[in-house]
Structures are given as C-alpha cells and as structure tokens.
Amino acid sequence: MAAAVSSLVVETPGLLTTVQDLGRPGFGPLGVSPAGAADAVALRLGNLLVGNEQAVAALEMTLVGGRYTFPRGGVIALAGADFGANLNGQPIEMWIAHAVRPGSTLELGLTRTGARCYLCIAGGIQVERFLGSASTHLLSGLGGFAGRGLRKGDVLQFGAVEQSIRRKKISAKALETLKPRKTLRVTQGAQADCFSEATTRAFYEGAFRVSEDADRLGLRLEGASLAPESLREMMSEGVCLGAVQVTPSGQLIILFVEQQTAGGYPKIANVIGADLHSIGQLRPRDEITFARVSLEEARALWIAQERLLNSGEELFA
Amino acid sequence: MEFRAASDQAVLVYLGEEIGLVSHQRVCKLLRLLQEEPLAWVRNLQPAYCSLLVSFDPSQVDHREVESTLRRYEQRAGKLALPEPRTVAIPVCYGSEFGLDLDEVAAIHKLSSSRVIELHTSRTYRAYFLGFAPGFAYLGDLPSEIATARLATPRKKVAAGSVGIAGTQTAVYPFATPGGWRLIGRTPLEMFRKDREPMGLIAMGDEVRFRAITPEEFAAWPPP
Numbered sequence: 001m002a003a004a005v006s007s008l009v010v011e012t013p014g015l016l017t018t019v020q021d022l023g024r025p026g027f028g029p030l031g032v033s034p035a036g037a038a039d040a041v042a043l044r045l046g047n048l049l050v051g052n053e054q055a056v057a058a059l060e061m062t063l064v065g066g067r068y069t070f071p072r073g074g075v076i077a078l079a080g081a082d083f084g085a086n087l088n089g090q091p092i093e094m095w096i097a098h099a100v101r102p103g104s105t106l107e108l109g110l111t112r113t114g115a116r117c118y119l120c121i122a123g124g125i126q127v128e129r130f131l132g133s134a135s136t137h138l139l140s141g142l143g144g145f146a147g148r149g150l151r152k153g154d155v156l157q158f159g160a161v162e163q164s165i166r167r168k169k170i171s172a173k174a175l176e177t178l179k180p181r182k183t184l185r186v187t188q189g190a191q192a193d194c195f196s197e198a199t200t201r202a203f204y205e206g207a208f209r210v211s212e213d214a215d216r217l218g219l220r221l222e223g224a225s226l227a228p229e230s231l232r233e234m235m236s237e238g239v240c241l242g243a244v245q246v247t248p249s250g251q252l253i254i255l256f257v258e259q260q261t262a263g264g265y266p267k268i269a270n271v272i273g274a275d276l277h278s279i280g281q282l283r284p285r286d287e288i289t290f291a292r293v294s295l296e297e298a299r300a301l302w303i304a305q306e307r308l309l310n311s312g313e314e315l316f317a
Numbered sequence: 318m319e320f321r322a323a324s325d326q327a328v329l330v331y332l333g334e335e336i337g338l339v340s341h342q343r344v345c346k347l348l349r350l351l352q353e354e355p356l357a358w359v360r361n362l363q364p365a366y367c368s369l370l371v372s373f374d375p376s377q378v379d380h381r382e383v384e385s386t387l388r389r390y391e392q393r394a395g396k397l398a399l400p401e402p403r404t405v406a407i408p409v410c411y412g413s414e415f416g417l418d419l420d421e422v423a424a425i426h427k428l429s430s431s432r433v434i435e436l437h438t439s440r441t442y443r444a445y446f447l448g449f450a451p452g453f454a455y456l457g458d459l460p461s462e463i464a465t466a467r468l469a470t471p472r473k474k475v476a477a478g479s480v481g482i483a484g485t486q487t488a489v490y491p492f493a494t495p496g497g498w499r500l501i502g503r504t505p506l507e508m509f510r511k512d513r514e515p516m517g518l519i520a521m522g523d524e525v526r527f528r529a530i531t532p533e534e535f536a537a538w539p540p541p
Binding site for chain 1: 321322323324325326327329336348352360361362363364365366367368369370372375376379380446447448449450451452453454455491492494509511516517521
C-alpha cells in the first residue's frame with residue numbers, strides 16, 4: 001500500500017544540513033558544477049536500505065546532526081559517519097532501515113567518526129529540481145530546499161512510503177571494502193611536470209592535515225610547502241572533482257563537489273573516482289597521505305566498486 | 318591538439334596556446350559537435366580559453382579510446398560553421414558603492430575614473446567560456462591600459478551583479494560569492510535565473526558590451 005506524501009520537521013538543523021542526491025553532471029558549459037552528496041557511496045547505500053533508487057535525495061548532515069520529527073512516521077536509514085543517533089531517546093543502529101512511528105523524534109549529536117551522515121528516507125526528499133537534480137548548490141543558492149542549508153522549522157516532504165520494511169543490514173564485508181580512506185589514491189595531475197622530483201617526493205611521502213577551511217567547495221591542507229619549480233604562467237582551464245591544486249605559496253587545495261569549474265592553479269594530482277567519497281568524510285585536523293596509482297589501476301578500482309554497489313543482495317548481510 | 322589525463326575519469330584537450338578568437342573557436346566547434354552528436358560515455362564538458370575538459374564514464378571507456386574518439390571529432394569539428402554571435406548589452410553603474418575599486422584601478426594606471434569607464438565601455442568583448450559559478454562568463458580582452466592584477470586578498474563576499482576586472486579579463490558576478498577581481502561597477506540585471514530560458518544572460522561565444530548608467534537609473538531599473 002502506498003501512503004500519501006509525508007513530511008519531516010526540522011527542530012534543530014545541526015551545523016550544515018542540506019538536501020543532496022547524486023548531483024547534476026553535464027552543465028559545465030553553463031558554469032554549473034555538479035554538487036551532489038559529499039559521500040556518494042553512503043548516500044547510495046542508505047537509499048538501498050530504505051528501498052529507494054540509489055540516486056534519490058536525502059539529508060546530508062555535517063559534523064553535528066540535529067533533531068527531526070516525523071508527524072506521520074516513515075522508514076529511515078542512517079549511512080556514512082556515526083553521529084550517535086537516537087530515535088525517541090533510544091540509540092538506533094546505522095546501516096539498517098528503521099520504521100518510525102508517527103510523532104517520533106530522531107536526534108543526532110556530534111560525529112564520532114567521519115564528517116557526514118546521511119538520513120535516507122523511503123520515498124526520498126521531494127524538492128523542486130534544478131537542472132534535473134535535487135542537490136543544493138550553496139554558493140549560488142540554487143537547488144535543494146530553497147537553495148540553502150536547513151533551518152529550524154523547515155518542513156520537508158518525502159514521497160510515498162511503502163509499508164513493508166526489510167530489516168537487512170549492509171554486510172560488514174561490504175562496509176569494510178567501501179570504508180572511507182585516509183590514504184587517498186591519486187593519479188598524476190595535468191601539471192605534475194611543473195614540480196621537481198624533490199617536491200613530488202614530498203607530496204607522496206609527506207602527511208597533510210585537513211585545515212579548518214574545508215567544505216563542499218574544497219579542502220585546504222596544511223603541511224610541507226610544495227611550491228612548483230617552474231610555474232609558467234598558467235591559463236585557466238577546466239578542473240576536475242578531486243583535483244589537488246597547488247597555490248603559489250605551496251599550499252594544497254582539493255577541489256570538491258561544489259568546486260569552481262575552472263581554475264588557474266597547477267594540479268599535482270587528482271584523487272581517483274573510487275576514493276572521492278572518502279574526501280566527504282574528512283574532518284578538519286584529520287591527517288591524510290597520498291598514494292599514486294596508474295590510470296589502469298584507478299579504472300579497475302572504480303569498476304570493482306561500481307560492481308559491488310550494484311550487486312544487489314551481495315551488499316547485504 | 319594535445320591530450321593530458323586530468324584524472325582517472327577525465328581528459329584535458331588542449332586546442333591552442335594563446336587566449337584569442339582562434340583557440341576560442343576551435344573550442345566552441347569541438348564543444349558544439351559533442352553536444353550535437355553526444356557520446357554515451359561523456360559525463361561533463363568544461364570549456365575554457367584554449368581547452369576542453371571531457372569527463373567520462375570509466376566503466377564504458379578508457380583514456381585511449383576517449384582520445385582517439387575526440388581526435389576524430391576534432392577533425393570533423395573544424396568544418397562546422399559557428400552561428401553569428403549574439404550581442405548582449407549590460408548596463409553598469411560604475412564607481413561609488415557599486416565599484417569599490419574603480420578609483421584604485423584609475424590610480425594604478427594614472428588615469429581618471431571616467432577614463433577607466435570610457436575604456437571599459439569602448440570594446441565589444443567575447444564570452445570565452447563560463448566557469449567559476451553558474452552564469453559567470455570570462456569576457457575579453459580588456460584594453461591593455463586598464464588590465465589590472467587581482468586583489469592580493471579576495472573579498473569574502475562580492476555583491477551579485479558586480480562587474481570586475483582581472484588581468485585582461487572582465488566579468489559580472491551572477492551571485493554573491495567570494496571574489497578576487499577588482500570591482501568597478503554593478504549591473505541591475507539578473508545574470509542567472511533558474512526560471513528563465515536560457516538561464517544565463519551570457520552564453521559562451523556571445524559578444525558583450527557594457528554601457529554606463531547613473532545611480533538613479535540603477536535604482537529605478539528596469540526603465541519605464
């Protein structure tokens with residue numbers, strides 16, 4: 001039986017809670033970056049748990065969860081970082097679907113693990129789409145719920161809810177394989193040849209700390225200064241998600257989901273597709289390292305990860 | 318034509334070495350052919366002055382196949398005729414609170430502020446590409462007399478509609494965003510609206526002219 005559209009009420013929104021799906025790739029010529037979930041793997045798994053398509057919109061919470069009520073109930077799952085969730089005062093498990101009775105309150109606290117937790121709801125969060133996606137693009141105030149982070153009192157609709165709920169967990173094995181990494185695997189950047197051997201070694205052998213200046217646009221890192229040797233005047237060019245840019249002062253910036261679409265800093269490396277979701281779980285002060293892989297290895301890792309995410313029953317315990 | 322792997326899922330195609338119409342039109346033509354005859358594995362296209370970033374689905378193709386396909390596209394793209402550029406007129410209120418850096422730009426070049434305005438409005442600019450933020454068009458080339466380096470420290474917030482200059486480029490900020498370009502004025506026009514078709518006022522390849530308006534005209538925009 002399909003129930004009518006239901007809703008959730010934001011009692012407190014946490015630090016930054018936005019509506020995100022898998023983004024809107026394909027609008028580069030308009031200057032629009034794809035946005036989308038910072039940890040797309042968590043969003044996809046969370047959606048599978050509540051019986052949604054993987055790409056459906058959910059709430060992305062950042063570092064601090066918030067409090068939400070469900071006047072008419074629903075079916076939810078939490079994925080990503082552990083924010084110590086309680087449902088009506090009782091701790092609830094992550095990576096499994098829960099039936100929420102009408103009038104229930106979900107409360108999440110400070111993160112215990114990574115940076116982002118996803119609240120996925122059967123039926124998916126319903127907002128007006130912008131260029132085909134429900135994702136919030138904060139910089140331009142487009143997409144998502146009114147183009148902004150959620151505030152106290154916001155009421156969000158979610159789609160028709162199936163009454164049946166399957167209580168299957170994502171398997172420990174799958175979670176281990178997909179676990180966010182602190183060693184990010186990278187391929188060579190488009191300007192890797194601007195950097196001396198010594199600088200390149202410092203990049204691959206050094207450890208870097210995520211600074212406080214880390215958000216959906218990009219993450220600034222602290223560590224050894226990596227100023228390029230021969231910085232020929234660089235013309236702005238299109239930049240990729242996960243590009244590791246080096247500023248003239250030698251600081252590293254990883255471009256992230258709401259990145260600017262073009263830029264003029266040289267790129268020493270680029271995080272591989274299979275590790276992009278790991279960036280979404282990095283917190284300020286986390287220490288990270290980079291490991292170089294070949295394009296072929298990166299491609300094989302991506303294909304293996306996609307196969308696992310699309311394997312259906314294999315994902316579940 | 319030169320290729321570089323930008324990531325495990327993207328290739329940068331370089332189609333020139335100098336900012337100018339020749340490179341720009343090569344980029345426009347390849348982009349146009351890729352839009353007219355889309356490839357199933359292309360995820361995104363990001364043009365710039367002399368390059369096109371092509372993001373692809375690595376489950377379907379690898380770099381080698383992407384490059385050989387793009388090479389074939391580029392050969393055919395050369396024969397494409399581009400449409401005549403549209404002309405977009407942008408009214409701008411220069412100086413005062415709208416153009417916080419106008420006087421400094423004038424001082425740097427030992428010009429009067431009104432001469433800076435005269436020079437900025439004297440040219441027809443080309444929209445080389447859109448980037449940075451939705452609807453943000455990189456326009457060039459600025460008269461060399463007023464080409465100015467970016468601010469050493471970018472502003473945390475620049476008002477929507479602000480007109481800035483950086484090097485030999487000029488642009489209008491469609492949204493209130495951080496920004497490091499020197500601001501010389503502001504337009505009352507909405508540069509990007511999601512409820513409009515097309516959403517952006519300026520598209521890649523357009524010709525753009527600026528026209529000075531008074532603070533009164535700005536306040537009363539649109540004119541009766």
